[in-house]
Amino acid sequence: MIAPIYKPELSLRISVTDRCQLRCRYCMPAEGVPFCEHDEIITFEEIKDFVAQLQVAYDVHKVRLTGGDPLTRKGIVDLVAMLSELGLQDLAMTTNAQRLARMAAPLRAAGLDRVNISLDTLEPGTFEHITRSDSVDATVAGIDAALEADLRPVKLNMVVMRGINDHNVHDVLTFALKRGCELRFLELMPIGYGADLFEKRFVPTETVHRMLTPAFELTSYPRAAGSSAQRYAVHATDGVEGVAGFISPCSDQFCFDCSRLRLTAGGRLMGCLAREEGHDIRSMLQGEPGAPLLTAVRQALGCKRAGVHFKQSVSMAAIGG
Ligand code: SAM
Ligand code: SF4
Numbered sequence: 001m002i003a004p005i006y007k008p009e010l011s012l013r014i015s016v017t018d019r020c021q022l023r024c025r026y027c028m029p030a031e032g033v034p035f036c037e038h039d040e041i042i043t044f045e046e047i048k049d050f051v052a053q054l055q056v057a058y059d060v061h062k063v064r065l066t067g068g069d070p071l072t073r074k075g076i077v078d079l080v081a082m083l084s085e086l087g088l089q090d091l092a093m094t095t096n097a098q099r100l101a102r103m104a105a106p107l108r109a110a111g112l113d114r115v116n117i118s119l120d121t122l123e124p125g126t127f128e129h130i131t132r133s134d135s136v137d138a139t140v141a142g143i144d145a146a147l148e149a150d151l152r153p154v155k156l157n158m159v160v161m162r163g164i165n166d167h168n169v170h171d172v173l174t175f176a177l178k179r180g181c182e183l184r185f186l187e188l189m190p191i192g193y194g195a196d197l198f199e200k201r202f203v204p205t206e207t208v209h210r211m212l213t214p215a216f217e218l219t220s221y222p223r224a225a226g227s228s229a230q231r232y233a234v235h236a237t238d239g240v241e242g243v244a245g246f247i248s249p250c251s252d253q254f255c256f257d258c259s260r261l262r263l264t265a266g267g268r269l270m271g272c273l274a275r276e277e278g279h280d281i282r283s284m285l286q287g288e289p290g291a292p293l294l295t296a297v298r299q300a301l302g303c304k305r306a307g308v309h310f311k312q313s314v315s316m317a318a319i320g321g
Contacts, residue, residue: 007057007058007059008058008059008259009058009061009226009259010058010059010259010260010261010297011060011061011063011260011261012051012054012060012062012063012064012260012261012262012263013064013066013260013261013320014047014063014066014262014263015067015068015262015263015264015265015317015318016042016047016065016066016067016073016076016079016265017041017067017069017072017073017265018033018035018036018041018264018265018266018315018318019035019069019072019317020067020068020069020072020096020317021072021098021133022098022131022132023131023132023133024118024130024131024132024159025132025193025197026159026188026189026194026201026316027192027194027315027317028193028317029193033315036266040266040267041265042263042264042265042266042282044078044079044082046267046282047082047263048079048082048083048086050263050281050285050293051083051086052086053285053290053293054297055086056290057294057297060088061088061089061090062088062089062090062091063083063090063091063092064092064094064116065079065080065083065091065092065094066093066095067265067320068265068320069095069096069098069099070093070094070095071095071097071098071099071100072099076103076107077103077107080093080107080110081110081111083111084110084111084112085111090113090114091111091112091113092116093114093115093116094115094116094118094157095115095116095117095142096117096131096139096142097115097117097118097138097139097142097146098135098138098139098142099142100115100117100141100143100146101138101141101144101145102145103145104146104149104151105149107149108150108151112151113151114151114152114153114154115151115154115155116155116156116157116184117139117142117146117154117155117156117157118139118156118157119140119156119157119172119175119176120158120161120165120172121165121171121172122136122140122168122171122172122175123136123165123168123171124136124137126164126165126168129164130161130164130165143179143181153181153182154179154181154182155182155184155245156172156176156182156183158172158183159186159187160187160188160208161197161201161202161203162200162201162202162203163200163201164201166207169185169211169212170211170212170215170216173212173234173244174236174240176242177240177241177242177244178240182231182242182243182244182245184244184246184247185205185208185244185245185246185247186247187202187203187204187247187248187249187250187251188201188202189249189273189274191273191274191315191319192315192316192317192319193315204250204251205230205246205248205251209246214237215236215237216234216235216236216244217234217236218232218233218234219232219233219235221233225257226259226260228249228260229246229247230245230246230248230252231243231245232244232245232246249273249274255272255304258272258304259301261297261300261301262319262320263281263320264278264319264320265320267280267281267282268280268281269297269300270300270303271299271302271303272303272304273316275303275304277303278300279299279300281293284296
């Protein structure tokens with residue numbers, strides 16, 4: 001019997017655009033960032049080609065489309081359809097959901113499996129303060145549309161910031177549990193524009209955990225290999241149940257078994273959010289497939305933070321969160 005060929009697992013995050021209609025304080029300044037020119041943005045064909053070439057040597061089990069906001073990229077439903085032809089186990093998207101109310105059903109039909117949605121608060125004023133847009137209703141409508149379209153599990157991301165939205169952790173968790181969404185509390189990272197807020201606003205996971213009890217009982221699940229989240233079964237005192245997670249890149253690094261790679265909107269392959277090193281992969285996609293790209297992948301995988309402090313001046317929107 002011929003033994004099956006072992007392929008190491010890879011998870012890809014692809015920033016399909018560095019543009020976004022929101023201006024979250026930890027991600028972009030009010031005036032926006034210098035965006036890539038249109039002809040510098042990686043094309044759909046290049047993205048598909050990149051994933052397909054990696055599948056030859058790796059088990060690319062997860063592809064997440066992100067940005068900027070992926071729903072602002074023209075033709076995003078077509079890209080989802082193109083990638084779904086590659087037979088991936090898990091095709092996901094991270095979005096602010098501002099445009100999801102009308103796009104959830106077409107995305108699902110095109111082959112998207114699930115979504116993660118940013119929701120830092122439900123308070124209109126706090127939402128406007130964080131995102132510089134008075135559009136929390138659009139995000140909530142997007143969450144409901146995702147549930148309706150079965151883009152499940154729908155996960156919600158909340159970046160907790162001292163004195164800005166840390167008083168909202170109970171409300172956002174209750175909202176998530178009642179809708180059957182998994183809420184993930186994210187630590188603020190000193191990346192790009194987040195670096196300016198970090199000293200004053202950073203809240204460690206341990207503090208959020210303490211704030212949630214005793215209103216919620218949290219029972220930890222074993223950490224899944226390669227996962228960035230520590231997940232908990234949640235029981236609220238009013239009887240509502242569900243799951244929540246904590247992503248703690250600053251207080252509890254999870255680099256040792258990380259197999260995530262990132263492709264920026266401008267076509268740079270990066271091994272880690274916290275490191276600036278990267279390779280331009282566009283030229284490697286032309287000509288004979290294979291060796292140069294796989295060498296770049298190996299180098300990127302060797303470029304994890306592994307205990308070193310964050311060193312990242314590139315904006316989160318360009319890298320793809
Ligand atoms: N626009 C989409 C969104 O907001 O969900 C996708 C891109 S966004 C860069 C991806 C995730 O990164 C979001 O959940 C956002 O809250 C998070 N994020 C951005 N900057 C961050 C920072 N400095 N620290 C922690 N999380 C950050
Ligand atoms: Fe846009 Fe997402 Fe950045 Fe907010 S975090 S500005 S929604 S890309």
